[in-house]
Amino acid sequence: MKEQLVLGIDLGGTYTKIGVVTKDGSIIATRKFKTGAKAPFPDFLKNLERELSGLKDTLDSSHELIAIGIGAPNANANSGNMEQAPNFRWGDAVPIVSEVEKILRLPVAIANDANASALGEQQFGMGKGMDNFVVITLGTGLGSGIISHGKLLTGAHGMAGELGHVNVDPSPNARQCNCGLKGCLETYVSVTGMRRTIFELIAEMRDDSPLRSISFEEMTGEIISDCALNGDPIALKAFEKTAETLGVQLADTAAHLDPEAFILLGGLSKAGDILLKPTIASMERNLFNAYTGKIRVLISDTPGDNAVLGPAALGWQRITDG
Amino acid sequence: MKEQLVLGIDLGGTYTKIGVVTKDGSIIATRKFKTGAKAPFPDFLKNLERELSGLKDTLDSSHELIAIGIGAPNANANSGNMEQAPNFRWGDAVPIVSEVEKILRLPVAIANDANASALGEQQFGMGKGMDNFVVITLGTGLGSGIISHGKLLTGAHGMAGELGHVNVDPSPNARQCNCGLKGCLETYVSVTGMRRTIFELIAEMRDDSPLRSISFEEMTGEIISDCALNGDPIALKAFEKTAETLGVQLADTAAHLDPEAFILLGGLSKAGDILLKPTIASMERNLFNAYTGKIRVLISDTPGDNAVLGPAALGWQRITDG
Structure with missing residues (x-):
């Protein structure tokens, strides 16, 4: 056969x-x-x-x-x-x-x-055996996919799971998104979002950093992750802020879906614990009590x-x- | 038989x-x-x-x-x-x-x-024939139930659909919620949330209103709805603010679930178009473009x-x- x-x-x-x-x-x-x-x-x-x-x-x-x-x-x-x-x-x-x-x-x-x-x-990956989980891809933008009751959740019009475009900042000076809205999650939590955060931090902080000699267009997710892994204070601060925002959103998404786990993928997830630990801490602080301590946040082991x-x-x- | x-x-x-x-x-x-x-x-x-x-x-x-x-x-x-x-x-x-x-x-x-x-x-109700919709109950608190691919979405721990406790205000002076968190949706969008909004508006505005002679504890959803239906400017302003916040959240929930409709139930939904029209307007303004014009917002016709x-x-x- x-x-x-x-x-x-x-x-x-x-x-x-x-x-x-x-x-x-x-x-x-x-x-x-x-x-x-x-x-x-x-x-x-x-x-x-x-x-x-x-x-x-x-x-x-x-x-x-x-x-x-x-x-x-x-x-x-x-x-x-x-x-x-x-x-x-x-x-x-x-x-x-x-x-x-x-x-x-x-x-x-x-x-x-x-x-x-x-x-x-x-x-094939970390979701094996799980019937309820959410994948978050942290690349140029932020993508997501929801597995609910064992099936991909596609919604009424085939377009469910656009978490990159939920609002995380209702204030008037929220960041503008490519999609035309303001304050979208991916304007903060994505490679592009981190570049924006790093440029704010470069303006705000006085610390030396190799990031000061890289242009906005040239600043990749790998460069940011590598700087953070080398202890660069600006990159570390940027991950801290990014993780805080991501954690708040994971808590909100949990209040919709009550998943077993979130699985993070893509460029930024390469930073490992530098991203993961503060994300979990922020999520737990913001979770409704019915969910606290029950939802895992994992980094995918599937290579890009x-x-x-x-x-x-x-x-x-x-x-x-x- | x-x-x-x-x-x-x-x-x-x-x-x-x-x-x-x-x-x-x-x-x-x-x-x-x-x-x-x-x-x-x-x-x-x-x-x-x-x-x-x-x-x-x-x-x-x-x-x-x-x-x-x-x-x-x-x-x-x-x-x-x-x-x-x-x-x-x-x-x-x-x-x-x-x-x-x-x-x-x-x-x-x-x-x-x-x-x-x-x-x-x-x-038995307005969701007949729909496989993807979200019910929002606007009572003392805000409850929700999600039907996805024809089934009740219960999640990994049986606790999905707690939209009352998603964050809608990340600012430090967000409202405190009974659950211990701050800025939860139900602290703004619920009978209790509207009472809080009305008390802020009473402090802020100068208009005469029968609401000025009612204590916080005595102010029910029916009283607020009746005042709005009678054209009371404070009640109307409160519905406008509540609908704005609700619409932003419906847009975020749509970006998770891509539903065919939202169905509103409970005390506040009695206000009808006073709640519905600005809610739809706010949702549409905040929807990711993949969803604009596709998602209905309905008020349940099931009596309490x-x-x-x-x-x-x-x-x-x-x-x-x-």
């Missing part, structure tokens, strides 16, 4: 990663190419088709591809489209699912990238290279759900 | 209401007695047993009671206990389900009162006298789920 495999596609703003994944989460082949978010959508499809064809050639007759899962920004699980993705010039509603079905003639499922990550953690696992989990689920 | 019936018990801080309810939500018999939240728990059980026995006597041989549903403050759906209910002196973990099972030897299910209301709206319907729906679900 042939070994059944699923194709996971992690469609990112910069790179698209493709992986062939087994039922137990082994990645047996991968490809990576530039997404071309500013180029026309048909160009992307052409590149995708070429890479998919190359990847299929590496499989032998003992393998059988049975489904495709796609994680993409602003993907709508119900419509199969990417909708109004701010960093893409592919149109307002991009029919990813139907176009990928044309290329490979296999069942295709799509989800918001962070929602796919939540499924990946459930099937394995970004195709979430989409692959979605593919496997597509088969199970029929 | 006998007609199957369910018993709904609405266990409130002041009164306990019992009703015998048909599959389609007709209430065929009711009882009401003082809960005695400050008296010992065994006293309550004695009263409950007496009333249940009286109610059973009104049924004839064509009826068959098959299950019991209970809605109660701070009820934990998993443990079957009321846990740390602030206005009750019955102990930290009150085993309601097991004690009621002893009295009637029928399957018993319990849920937080607002969670039970959500099931009631789903089975029908508080047993939610618990009864829970009883019916208990039978269906086995």
Whole structure:
């Protein structure tokens, strides 16, 4: 009997990663190419088709591809489209699912990238055995995916779990968000949010810091995390403030969902305990008493290279759900 | 064949209401007695047993009671206990389900009162045909119940949906909540919250108002709603501020759950459009663009006298789920 495999596609703003994944989460082949978010959508499809064809050639007759899962920004699980993705010039509603079905003639499922990550953690990662948890991805923005009663929570319109855009600062001088709102969580808790915090702190504090010689555009999550791990006072203070805000929000999200755990992923989570400990402390201080001491906050052990696992989990689920 | 019936018990801080309810939500018999939240728990059980026995006597041989549903403050759906209910002196973990099972030897299910209301709206009310909605009860406090993918969302510890205790004001001078936290939604959006707002406005504004001759303790939700309906400027301003805060939170909750609708219940919802219109306006202003124009806000048409319907729906679900 042939070994059944699923194709996971992690469609990112910069790179698209493709992986062939087994039922137990082994990645047996991968490809990576530039997404071309500013180029026309048909160009992307052409590149995708070429890479998919190359990847299929590496499989032998003992393998059988049975489904495709796609994680993409602003993907709508119900419509199969990417909708109004701010960093893409592919149109307002991009029919990813139907176009990928044309290329490979296999069942295709799509989800918001962070929602796919939540499924990946459930099937292959730290969410194994948990029926209620929330994944928070701390990258350029803040994404989230909710597993509730064992299932991905997608909501009435396929767009549940946009925690990056809950309000954490109702004051008039709250930070402006790309989405048009003010005071959104991701303007504070994300790589971009931390850069903003660090620039405020550079203006406010007098401590020496290597961060003073880096421009706003050049300041990556890795640089910030490395500075904090080296004891830089500005980076440490920035993590403290970020963790405080994140903890308050985790408490609010707990009051909605009563999860078993929050699982943090992405660039900022590399800082480990520097992020984790003050986040847990802030969450516990702000939790409604029904939840105190009951909710874990974890950092994912899934390497960023394995970004195709979430989409692959979605593919496997597509088969199970029929 | 006998007609199957369910018993709904609405266990409130002041009164306990019992009703015998048909599959389609007709209430065929009711009882009401003082809960005695400050008296010992065994006293309550004695009263409950007496009333249940009286109610059973009104049924004839064509009826068959098959299950019991209970809605109660701070009820934990998993443990079957009321846990740390602030206005009750019955102990930290009150085993309601097991004690009621002893009295009637029928399957018993319990849920937080607002969670039970959500099931009631789903089975008998405005939530019919909706798989994703959130009920918000605006009484002395603020309760909530979440229906997600057709099911009551109970979470990992049976305590999901405590929206009264999400933070809406992170500033140092936020209002203190009974729960020990500061800035909780229910300190602004509830009858108690509106009283606090009105007392601030009485201090701030110069307008004549009948509210100036009513003490804090005497100011009920009905009085506030009536004043607003009569055009009282202080009551109207209080509703405007309350609706603004509620709308911001509904937007945040939408970013978690992507519901089809919010359904408002309880004392304050009696104000109708005075509450509803500015709530919708505030929610829309604060919604992430993926949701704008898609989420309805409704006022329940279930009369308060029908508080047993939610618990009864829970009883019916208990039978269906086995």
